[in-house]
Amino acid sequence: ETGVTQTPRHLVMGMTNKKSLKCEQHLGHNAMYWYKQSAKKPLELMFVYNFKEQTENNSVPSRFSPECPNSSHLFLHLHTLQPEDSALYLCASSQVSGSNEQFFGPGTRLTVL
């Protein structure tokens, strides 16, 4: 595997379900990000982790719970979501300093019924 991978690629869940999104980066980066992309809206930054410590929570509802066990892995735990949470969830990684180019994973297309 190379670059940034995300699983699953597609997810359909009910409002009472609990599910998790997984992201893994193989680039040796030390910063990881979760973004939400909804139709006709800009990409929204949700969380930032630097050296596996959360450094940014962009006023995200508590039904989204991130976890970063190490610099290569990032999870987004989902519970009691709403239909308006349906979107493409993108993970990205970068170096903390130097070139801050962010590399994106393929995304998870989430549908909440």
Place this chain on the structure above:
Amino acid sequence: QKEVEQNSGPLSVPEGAIASLNCTYSDRGSQSFFWYRQYSGKSPELIMFIYSNGDKEDGRFTAQLNKASQYVSLLIRDSQPSDSATYLCAVTRLSNFGNEKLTFGTGTRLTIIP
């Protein structure tokens, strides 16, 4: 006022012509400026970044930055059908931790007509 504004398009350009994509931003403290390309159903990929006023060229792509006018643009010369995509403008300011927080525009959908 939106932090990063782009015309959503669609912008239609004949093959071989120059495509011009524009972006304005509201935060005068913005330090870095990025253009990402996103094909339908795919994730964004970085194609250009610029930090200083003026032009930066990379192959068929030229990024232009005017910080006084808070304006950044992307020119694509000799447009190809494969350039048809949504182009996202993103601006950053440094976070307290050294990495950059990206703020994106909604993107401009570009269609190259053969």
